Amino acid sequence: LSAVKMLPVPAACALLSLAPVLVLGVPPIWTQPEQVHLSYAGVPGSMVVTWTTFNKTESEVEYGPAGAPLFEMSAKGDATVFVDSGEEKRKMFIHRVTLTNLKPAATYVYHCGSDDGWSDVFFFTALNDSSSFSPRFALYGDLGNENPQSLARLQKEAQQGLYDAILHIGNLYLLVHSDNARIGDEFMRQIQSVAAYVPYMTCPGNHEATYNFSNYRNRFSMPGQTESLWYSWNLGSAHIISFSTEVYFYLQFGLELLFKQYEWLKRDLEEANRPENRAERPWIITMGHRPMYCSDDDQDDCTNFDSYVRLGRNDTKPPAPGLEDLFYRHGVDVELWAHEHTYERLWPVYGDKVHNGSLEKPYVNPKAPVHIITGSAGCRERTDRFNPNPKAWSAFRSTDYGYSRMHVVNATHLYLEQVSDDQDGKVIDNIWVVKEKHGFSAWS
Ligand SMILES: *[C@@H]1O[C@H](CO)[C@@H](O)[C@H](O)[C@H]1NC(C)=O
Ligand SMILES: *[C@@H]1O[C@H](CO)[C@@H](O)[C@H](O)[C@H]1NC(C)=O
Numbered sequence: 001l002s003a004v005k006m007l008p009v010p011a012a013c014a015l016l017s018l019a020p021v022l023v024l025g026v027p028p029i030w031t032q033p034e035q036v037h038l039s040y041a042g043v044p045g046s047m048v049v050t051w052t053t054f055n056k057t058e059s060e061v062e063y064g065p066a067g068a069p070l071f072e073m074s075a076k077g078d079a080t081v082f083v084d085s086g087e088e089k090r091k092m093f094i095h096r097v098t099l100t101n102l103k104p105a106a107t108y109v110y111h112c113g114s115d116d117g118w119s120d121v122f123f124f125t126a127l128n129d130s131s132s133f134s135p136r137f138a139l140y141g142d143l144g145n146e147n148p149q150s151l152a153r154l155q156k157e158a159q160q161g162l163y164d165a166i167l168h169i170g171n172l173y174l175l176v177h178s179d180n181a182r183i184g185d186e187f188m189r190q191i192q193s194v195a196a197y198v199p200y201m202t203c204p205g206n207h208e209a210t211y212n213f214s215n216y217r218n219r220f221s222m223p224g225q226t227e228s229l230w231y232s233w234n235l236g237s238a239h240i241i242s243f244s245t246e247v248y249f250y251l252q253f254g255l256e257l258l259f260k261q262y263e264w265l266k267r268d269l270e271e272a273n274r275p276e277n278r279a280e281r282p283w284i285i286t287m288g289h290r291p292m293y294c295s296d297d298d299q300d301d302c303t304n305f306d307s308y309v310r311l312g313r314n315d316t317k318p319p320a321p322g323l324e325d326l327f328y329r330h331g332v333d334v335e336l337w338a339h340e341h342t343y344e345r346l347w348p349v350y351g352d353k354v355h356n357g358s359l360e361k362p363y364v365n366p367k368a369p370v371h372i373i374t375g376s377a378g379c380r381e382r383t384d385r386f387n388p389n390p391k392a393w394s395a396f397r398s399t400d401y402g403y404s405r406m407h408v409v410n411a412t413h414l415y416l417e418q419v420s421d422d423q424d425g426k427v428i429d430n431i432w433v434v435k436e437k438h439g440f441s442a443w444s
């Protein structure tokens with residue numbers, strides 16, 4: 001305005017008459033941060049802030065403890081250029097800043113951006129890194145920008161501090177009819193009201209596959225050096241492993257990825273099972289998109305006995321090992337899945353057979369891993385239907401829209417429940433998994 005004021009009147013009028021054209025046409029600069037989301041960097045006292053701008057800017061987070069004057073501290077990071085592979089080759093800048101030396105359990109207020117534009121003000125609580133901490137999680141997969149039934153409830157609960165972290169178990173619908181990555185932008189904007197407040201931990205699903213998962217790989221910032229494809233981290237008494245089931249299905253992107261991931265999983269599980277590590281983090285919890293078991297009738301992989309994820313593939317050279325044996329041998333306690341747009345809880349299962357702790361208390365000292373499939377958060381494909389004759393391992397099923405909650409209480413007790421959005425937030429299923437012993441020897 002001040003520049004206009006100083007111009008002679010006719011020139012100012014000319015400029016003003018141009019203004020609507022500028023606004024409606026190509027914005028002159030797109031330096032405003034958007035799509036703000038958090039993830040845990042895997043190191044105690046850390047948090048990564050990730051966001052997007054459409055023009056190049058600096059990458060800075062200004063922050064400070066809640067209650068103190070705003071923005072007394074600042075941290076810098078950098079941006080990577082991501083060019084979508086769609087026709088328009090849309091270009092964006094993905095900014096990442098890692099905050100370090102955060103005080104465990106302290107709440108921080110922050111905004112992100114640069115002197116060319118700042119985000120709204122958000123807050124988060126730094127993770128308590130004590131292994132006796134009892135973290136709470138929201139769990140779901142298959143939440144998309146269209147028909148996101150559970151989103152409003154999750155937004156409110158995340159802002160209320162109900163969760164220490166969110167596990168989004170694949171299918172973020174970044175790419176369905178992607179409109180040159182605009183759908184991805186829209187989804188990332190939608191989850192900001194969850195993900196700018198609580199670390200939002202992800203794994204890839206089949207709907208991220210287009211252009212070799214590049215939207216997924218570029219937009220998220222999970223721990224490790226695998227572009228968020230597979231990684232592990234610790235919280236409370238849990239060691240959490242996230243991996244890609246999609247390496248079993250999209251061989252065109254590289255069979256070597258399947259073997260690389262398998263070797264990494266094996267090493268990570270061996271490390272987590274070293275006596276001193278397992279004593280500190282007794283729960284090993286995995287998350288991957290496509291389940292090993294399910295009883296939906298959609299003719300998907302797991303509706304057959306020979307799920308690729310479970311048993312591997314022998315039509316590849318060399319044959320690809322499955323994961324059921326690997327997880328069983330390393331005493332994985334709980335396996336979280338999605339992909340089926342339903343909720344299903346299984347009795348402890350291994351080798352297609354039920355291995356209850358006992359008939360009365362199947363989840364007390366179970367003799368095999370506990371599987372939960374939670375893919376009904378809401379997406380454009382609606383919910384799935386169940387096969388009317390499930391196998392013996394199927395314990396509870398629901399086609400309501402909803403999501404799960406997990407509370408890792410202590411070394412022996414883990415609580416899981418299912419929230420129904422159709423029933424206004426009612427808890428429709430819950431179990432306690434109780435284990436006096438963890439690891440392979442717990443099965444016998
Ligand atoms: C800012 O971004 C827009 C949209 O991507 C682009 O058209 C324009 O060239 C960019 N300007 C600069 C200075 O980078
Ligand atoms: C972290 O959690 C543990 C276990 O609940 C608790 O004893 C400790 O006080 C917490 N740390 C902080 C800084 O609040």
Ligand SMILES: *[C@@H]1O[C@H](CO)[C@@H](O)[C@H](O)[C@H]1NC(C)=O
Nearest residue numbers: 212213217227252253254257
């Ligand atoms: C797909 O992406 C992965 C991860 O970056 C990479 O290792 C692989 O080579 C890519 N595959 C193709 C066919 O480009």
Ligand SMILES: *[C@@H]1O[C@H](CO)[C@@H](O)[C@H](O)[C@H]1NC(C)=O
Nearest residue numbers: 306307308311312313314315
């Ligand atoms: C290949 O694997 C399938 C299960 O995925 C199994 O049914 C079949 O018997 C196997 N074939 C051979 C030759 O091992």
Ligand SMILES: *[C@@H]1O[C@H](CO)[C@@H](O)[C@H](O)[C@H]1NC(C)=O
Nearest residue numbers: 347354356358359360361362
């Ligand atoms: C496992 O436990 C449940 C609950 O008691 C029971 O319904 C089911 O039949 C048991 N399965 C086996 C194989 O024992």
Ligand SMILES: *[C@@H]1O[C@H](CO)[C@@H](O)[C@H](O)[C@H]1NC(C)=O
Nearest residue numbers: 408409410411412413414432
């Ligand atoms: C673990 O949590 C359960 C459930 O709250 C409780 O009953 C049990 O006493 C706790 N164990 C220890 C060692 O605190």
